[in-house]
Each structure stands twice: as structure tokens, then as C-alpha cells.
Amino acid sequence: MNYPVDGSGPFRSMVAVGDSFTEGMCDDLLPDGEYRGWADRVAERLAAEAGGEFRYANLAVRGKLIGQITDEQVEVAAELGGELVTLAGGLNDVLRPGCDAEAVCAALGAAAERLASGSRRLVLFHSTDPSRRMAGSARLLPAILHLKDFVSALGERPGIVVVELFEARCFDDPRLWADDRLHLSPEGHRRVAEAVLQALGLPASFDWRAPLPAVPPPGRLRKLGSDLRWLGKHVGPWIMRRIRGTSSGDGREPKRPELTPYQ
Structure with missing residues (x-):
């Protein structure tokens, strides 16, 4: 059996x-209609490492700002008492005009x-x-x-480990992103899961930083068509939510609110 980097067992x-x-x-x-995601993929590997005696909760909800994550998830997560906890947040704040980076960091x-x-x-x-x-994202x-x-x-x-994705050039490839260009594709989630597992000290299953096989770039007309569809299907609704002060996560509950055996 392989063990985490802290040497205290799976x-x-x-x-x-x-x-x-x-x-x-x-x-x-x-099967239940929820997305899988990198965290589920990590849980699957850790459950195998633990010999099946593994519990998992996922409190994350789309669209949440860091203040909402703090108010709605952090104390719940702390009370659940997971041995391993993952925390990602703040980018939804950064995407909004007038972001207070100091407040986000605090x-x-x-x-x-x-x-x-x-x-x-x-x-x-x-x-x-x-x-x-x-x-246009350089402003961020x-x-x-x-x-x-x-x-x-x-x-x-x-007790804190940081997964370095910023320098990984593989994420420049649009094939690691969904059609909305904001969320990871299945291949992107697979690579983030592997990055997390390697950061925890588990043996590598593959080189998650490796580039995908090269393909010819799309032609000018095809790219223009893709950009127009993206603007209409994804950017327009996102702008309308900002105007209305709503979020894609409004009314949604976490997909795994309890620390239950991973199935």
C-alpha cells in the first residue's frame, strides 16, 4: 500500500x-445526474489506498464567492472532521469588477x-x-x-500543501476546458486529480503536465463560429446573472453534504 507524504498512513x-x-x-x-469532478476522482483513488474504508463529503457549490464558502461550508467541513480537506475559492470574486483582492485573501x-x-x-x-x-483576461x-x-x-x-496549476502549460490547451471556457473538461478534471494525488505523495499514475497530442489549429471561420456560440450561450447568460445579482448556484445543495462511505 502507498502512503501520503506525511508518513502516517492512508x-x-x-x-x-x-x-x-x-x-x-x-x-x-x-448516475444520479451530478458531475463527477476531480475531487471525486481523488476520493476514488484514496478509497482504494485505504482498502475501501474511506468516507467522503463534497460541500462545493457552483457560483459561490469566497465569503459564501466561508459562511456556508467552512464550519460544516470543520465539524465533519475529515483527515484530508481541500479548499479552492476566490476566482469567482476575481471575475467580478472591483474585486477587493485583500478582502478575498483575508x-x-x-x-x-x-x-x-x-x-x-x-x-x-x-x-x-x-x-x-x-x-482579455490579462486584466485579471x-x-x-x-x-x-x-x-x-x-x-x-x-499541514498545508499547494497544488501548482498556474505554471502547467498543459492547461493552455482548449481541450482541457469545457465549451464555456471556464470549467474543466473531463480530461482537465482527470489531470487536476492526478496533480492533487501527486502533491499528497502518492505514486504517479501518469504525467499530468504532459501536452496532449498536437492537432491542427481551427480555421478562421470555424474559430469565429465557436467564439460567437460561446458569447451567446455562455457569456450572455453570465452577464445577465451579474446584472440581476443572481448565481448559478442559487438554491443548490451540495452533492455530498455528509461524510459517508465512498461508493
Whole structure:
């Protein structure tokens, strides 16, 4: 049996906290209609490492801001008492005009402190770099880099590990992203899951940073058509939600609110 990097044996439980990234948006659908996602993939591997004696909860809900994650998920996750906890949040805040990066970092830091205090290992993330694949996203970089530096500092603390996705050039490939260009595709989720597992010290199953096989770039007309469909199907509804002050996660409950045996 393989063991986590802290040498204290396999994890017996995991609690995932966050937004659509952790909920698993745009991965394959499970029989119950929920998305699978990288966190479910990590739980599957850890359950195998633990010999089947493994419990898993996923409290993440799409569209949540870091303040909502803190208010709605963090204390619940702390009370569940998972040995392994994952926390990803703040990017939904960054996407909004006038983001207060300092306030985002303060909320993330408080959440991390609370979750780290009751777990064996807390996993945080450096997000992918959108500026290399999405036109106009460079304006987000100052806030993203500020958040990245803050997470790096948190990662220096005992019991916290940071998964580095920002420098991974494989995520520049549009095939690792869904049609909305904001959420990971099944292949993207597969690679994030492997990145998490390797960060925890488990043996590599594959090189998650490796580029996909090269394919010819789309022609100009095909790219234009794809951009127009994206604007109409995804960007327009996103703008309308911002105008109305609503979220894609309004009224949604977590897909795995209890720490139950992984099936």
C-alpha cells in the first residue's frame, strides 16, 4: 500500500470545499445526474489506498464567492472532521469588477486556518493562468497573482500543501476546458486529480503536465463560429446573472453534504 507524504498512513476521510471547480462542473455525469469532478476522482483513488474504508463529503457549490464558502461550508467541513480537506475559492470574486483582492485573501486565510486546525492535511491551489488562453483576461492577472502569492505563503505552514496549476502549460490547451471556457473538461478534471494525488505523495499514475497530442489549429471561420456560440450561450447568460445579482448556484445543495462511505 502507498502512503501520503506525511508518513502516517492512508487517509480515511476527505472533505472538499469550494465552488464549481470542486463541485466538478462539466466533468462526466454520474448516475444520479451530478458531475463527477476531480475531487471525486481523488476520493476514488484514496478509497482504494485505504482498502475501501474511506468516507467522503463534497460541500462545493457552483457560483459561490469566497465569503459564501466561508459562511456556508467552512464550519460544516470543520465539524465533519475529515483527515484530508481541500479548499479552492476566490476566482469567482476575481471575475467580478472591483474585486477587493485583500478582502478575498483575508477570507481565504481565515478559512484555511480553520480547516487546517482540525485536519491532517489541507490542500490549496494555485489556479491556472487564464491569460495564456483567453483574450482579455490579462486584466485579471494582478488579483490572481496577489491571490497566488498569498496561497504560497499559506503553503509554508505545516499541514498545508499547494497544488501548482498556474505554471502547467498543459492547461493552455482548449481541450482541457469545457465549451464555456471556464470549467474543466473531463480530461482537465482527470489531470487536476492526478496533480492533487501527486502533491499528497502518492505514486504517479501518469504525467499530468504532459501536452496532449498536437492537432491542427481551427480555421478562421470555424474559430469565429465557436467564439460567437460561446458569447451567446455562455457569456450572455453570465452577464445577465451579474446584472440581476443572481448565481448559478442559487438554491443548490451540495452533492455530498455528509461524510459517508465512498461508493
